[in-house]
Amino acid sequence: MLHRRRTPRAFFDYADSGSYNEETLRANRVDLEALKLRQKVLVDVSARSLATTVVGQKIAAPLILAPVGLTGMQHGDGEILAARAANAAGIPYTLSTMSICSIEDVAEATAKPFWFQLYVIKDRGFSKAILDRAAEARCNALVLTVDLQVLGQRHRDIKNGMTVPPQIRIRNIIDVASKPAWAWSILKGKRKTFGNLAGQVQGMENVNSLAAWIAQQFDPALSWKDVEWIKNIWPGKLILKGILDVDDAKTAAALGADAIVVSNHGGRQLDGAPSSISMLPKVADAVGNDIEVLFDGGIRTGADILRALALGARACMIGRAYIHGLGAGGQAGVAKAIEILVKELDVAMALTGSNRVGDIGRDMIVGMEAKKPRTVKRTRKKMAE
Numbered sequence: 163m164l165h166r167r168r169t170p171r172a173f174f175d176y177a178d179s180g181s182y183n184e185e186t187l188r189a190n191r192v193d194l195e196a197l198k199l200r201q202k203v204l205v206d207v208s209a210r211s212l213a214t215t216v217v218g219q220k221i222a223a224p225l226i227l228a229p230v231g232l233t234g235m236q237h238g239d240g241e242i243l244a245a246r247a248a249n250a251a252g253i254p255y256t257l258s259t260m261s262i263c264s265i266e267d268v269a270e271a272t273a274k275p276f277w278f279q280l281y282v283i284k285d286r287g288f289s290k291a292i293l294d295r296a297a298e299a300r301c302n303a304l305v306l307t308v309d310l311q312v313l314g315q316r317h318r319d320i321k322n323g324m325t326v327p328p329q330i331r332i333r334n335i336i337d338v339a340s341k342p343a344w345a346w347s348i349l350k351g352k353r354k355t356f357g358n359l360a361g362q363v364q365g366m367e368n369v370n371s372l373a374a375w376i377a378q379q380f381d382p383a384l385s386w387k388d389v390e391w392i393k394n395i396w397p398g399k400l401i402l403k404g405i406l407d408v409d410d411a412k413t414a415a416a417l418g419a420d421a422i423v424v425s426n427h428g429g430r431q432l433d434g435a436p437s438s439i440s441m442l443p444k445v446a447d448a449v450g451n452d453i454e455v456l457f458d459g460g461i462r463t464g465a466d467i468l469r470a471l472a473l474g475a476r477a478c479m480i481g482r483a484y485i486h487g488l489g490a491g492g493q494a495g496v497a498k499a500i501e502i503l504v505k506e507l508d509v510a511m512a513l514t515g516s517n518r519v520g521d522i523g524r525d526m527i528v529g530m531e532a533k534k535p536r537t538v539k540r541t542r543k544k545m546a547e
């Protein structure tokens with residue numbers, strides 16, 4: 163694939179890998195593909211629209227760019243380019259705490275508000291300060307990632323000796339020399355290290371081992387109390403990302419979060435955890451309309467988005483699908499990835515007989531025909547209220 167050819171091995175592998183044996187990474191794909199779509203013919207689908215809302219925001223399609231650390235190492239200024247592509251497509255972009263471009267860099271270079279993803283480190287003063295920066299930059303939703311108190315090991319990162327900025331070793335020099343377009347884009351890019359953290363957190367200028375730094379700084383004591391604290395100090399919408407358990411989903415709803423992302427971090431954390439798609443309907447059923455349910459993990463096609471919507475997601479986040487586009491072709495590559503997914507979703511909707519995203523219900527999955535579509539369930543609930 164083009165991303166693999168154009169990007170140094172350490173960064174491509176960082177994006178591509180899952181943790182440990184990569185069981186969960188594989189399960190995310192296998193379980194999505196196992197869901198077969200119900201083909202419906204002779205339905206008037208001439209008035210299709212992919213538009214919807216997420217946490218009160220109108221979006222052009224049920225798609226969000228997920229937070230991805232080190233995006234600016236896949237392509238110089240990668241975060242800015244991805245945010246611009248998302249803006250042009252009318253969908254939200256989420257900037258990771260572990261980004262190369264800073265919150266301020268992205269805010270300055272883009273016209274529309276974006277979402278900010280927070281990792282809570284031990285120094286709560288830093289978390290408070292970065293939330294103030296995100297609010298100042300008009301970030302209109304906070305994605306609090308709750309599934310990375312400790313890091314799931316990714317073997318390939320260890321093998322490659324992943325460092326930020328890239329280490330000058332003979333092997334790396336040869337690798338980089340064969341990727342001149344990448345090297346040029348990084349040289350031209352605004353920053354070469356973690357833009358949000360350098361100068362603010364110790365040791366961030368040169369990260370010799372990302373894993374060791376995370377082990378030192380990320381807070382294993384993070385708990386639901388901290389979520390309450392963040393909810394109190396963050397002025398905008400709050401989304402909890404990394405929920406895979408029914409009880410956790412209920413707690414998130416009870417705490418008053420605006421949305422959850424059913425996610426196993428793209429198979430990069432607890433290896434052996436179930437695929438995100440296998441947990442989605444259970445979580446969606448458990449929380450009902452109490453909280454918005456978003457989804458990620460393994461989305462590679464428009465049909466995958468339709469599968470997730472059918473099982474109860476309001477919208478899907480994508481990680482690797484756009485990172486591969488970025489590595490292959492910069493902003494145009496991200497735009498292309500989004501365009502492909504949106505077109506595929508549109509066709510999948512047409513061929514399953516749906517005009518609107520809200521029409522997509524569980525009955526669109528073969529074997530689940532007996533289940534009422536989501537819209538019907540919702541209307542009934544509303545009538546009962």
Ligand SMILES: Cc1cc2nc3c(=O)[nH]c(=O)nc-3n(C[C@H](O)[C@H](O)[C@H](O)COP(=O)(O)O)c2cc1C
Nearest residue numbers: 177228229230231258307427428459460480481482
């Ligand atoms: C290279 C890479 C870096 C990631 N970095 C972050 C991050 O900084 N914060 C976060 O919340 N999730 C991070 N994730 C997880 C994604 O937000 C998302 O949950 C995952 O990529 C979804 O799976 P998919 O790649 O199959 O679409 C990362 C994922 C990848 C692939």
